[in-house]
Amino acid sequence: MTSSTRRRFMLGGTVAASTGLALGALPLRDYGPATADSPPAPPGHPAHHPNTSAHGGGVDGPTFRKGAVVDHAANGFDPTEVLRDFDYGKTSTRPDGRTVREWEVFASDEDIEIAPGVRFPAWTLNSRIPGPTLRCREGDLLRVHFTNGSHHPHTLHFHGIHPAEMDGIPGIGRGVINPGESFTYQFDATPFGLHLFHCHVGPLAEHIARGMYGTFIVDPPQPRPQADEMVMVMHGYNTTFDGEGNQLYAVNGIPFHFMHEPVRVKRNELVRIYLVNVLEYDPVNSFHIHGNFFDYYPTGTRLQPTEYTDTIVQGQGQRGICELRFPHLGRYMFHAHKTEFAELGWMGMFEVTE
Ligand SMILES: [Cu+2]
Numbered sequence: 001m002t003s004s005t006r007r008r009f010m011l012g013g014t015v016a017a018s019t020g021l022a023l024g025a026l027p028l029r030d031y032g033p034a035t036a037d038s039p040p041a042p043p044g045h046p047a048h049h050p051n052t053s054a055h056g057g058g059v060d061g062p063t064f065r066k067g068a069v070v071d072h073a074a075n076g077f078d079p080t081e082v083l084r085d086f087d088y089g090k091t092s093t094r095p096d097g098r099t100v101r102e103w104e105v106f107a108s109d110e111d112i113e114i115a116p117g118v119r120f121p122a123w124t125l126n127s128r129i130p131g132p133t134l135r136c137r138e139g140d141l142l143r144v145h146f147t148n149g150s151h152h153p154h155t156l157h158f159h160g161i162h163p164a165e166m167d168g169i170p171g172i173g174r175g176v177i178n179p180g181e182s183f184t185y186q187f188d189a190t191p192f193g194l195h196l197f198h199c200h201v202g203p204l205a206e207h208i209a210r211g212m213y214g215t216f217i218v219d220p221p222q223p224r225p226q227a228d229e230m231v232m233v234m235h236g237y238n239t240t241f242d243g244e245g246n247q248l249y250a251v252n253g254i255p256f257h258f259m260h261e262p263v264r265v266k267r268n269e270l271v272r273i274y275l276v277n278v279l280e281y282d283p284v285n286s287f288h289i290h291g292n293f294f295d296y297y298p299t300g301t302r303l304q305p306t307e308y309t310d311t312i313v314q315g316q317g318q319r320g321i322c323e324l325r326f327p328h329l330g331r332y333m334f335h336a337h338k339t340e341f342a343e344l345g346w347m348g349m350f351e352v353t354e
Pocket residue numbers: 123153154155199200201207208212
């Protein structure tokens with residue numbers, strides 16, 4: 001199936017049968033006004049009339065028409081809350097003064113509404129996509145108590161420096177954690193920077209694409225300057241389960257969420273974005289911001305930025321810290337500068353206020 005062909009299918013398998021919706025990838029300028037009675041585009045036969053809404057994605061496309069949004073309460077998580085939800089764990093201090101941080105992370109199978117009326121059988125960590133943002137300081141002793149409540153075998157694999165037996169892959173150390181089992185991953189927090197963790201059981205792409213990932217922040221010994229901090233995890237949904245590309249793209253779980261609920265920031269305040277790319281099936285992703293530039297710290301492992309730019313590109317597993325201030329009031333778009341991804345959900349807004 002070619003790239004252009006697969007993009008015509010919003011949904012596949014049982015999901016398609018239950019909704020009948022289709023979402024293509026036509027340019028934004030082709031989107032006509034959406035109406036509630038627009039028929040779905042027949043698969044493989046997208047219409048090309050500029051003023052019909054039966055085809056095409058976008059925040060005004062048929063799936064998201066009239067500002068329709070998902071039920072965050074039913075999902076159990078809200079991307080706006082995920083944005084600034086840093087989990088520092090349960091802390092204690094050893095006699096030698098060292099900080100110990102402990103977290104409970106559990107895997108479960110969850111049916112999530114990823115677009116209005118569209119459900120996705122996800123495999124999640126702590127019942128959300130993305131999983132939790134675990135945060136610590138370099139040198140802390142970390143204990144992550146992992147419980148597999150899913151019907152599938154999983155692991156937690158952390159990026160960072162640690163012994164082989166704590167690497168969370170099949171066949172090494174504790175290896176695969178089967179349904180109903182638990183294991184505690186224990187390692188030192190190093191190096192400082194912006195990392196991630198994810199399941200490492202095969203088929204790996206599917207385990208990740210189903211939602212099994214989270215952000216792992218190791219703060220430097222001397223904290224970074226005070227800022228309005230937020231996490232943005234870039235990912236996609238392969239709703240056809242064919243392992244070929246994605247039909248929806250999102251930041252923090254829900255496509256187009258930050259178009260409906262802009263990220264609110266204060267004028268001239270330092271904003272620090274922890275940006276993580278865990279997109280499966282597409283080789284690269286990108287981040288672009290309108291009306292501004294940012295300092296970029298790749299992987300966050302150095303305290304000096306390497307770039308001052310308005311667009312960065314990340315391969316899968318890459319991440320970096322973006323720092324910026326908004327000098328002007330108003331709404332500013334951010335999106336993948338792969339415009340196809342943007343039109344299938346990977347776009348949002350900052351709203352700058354006094
Ligand atoms: Cu898994």
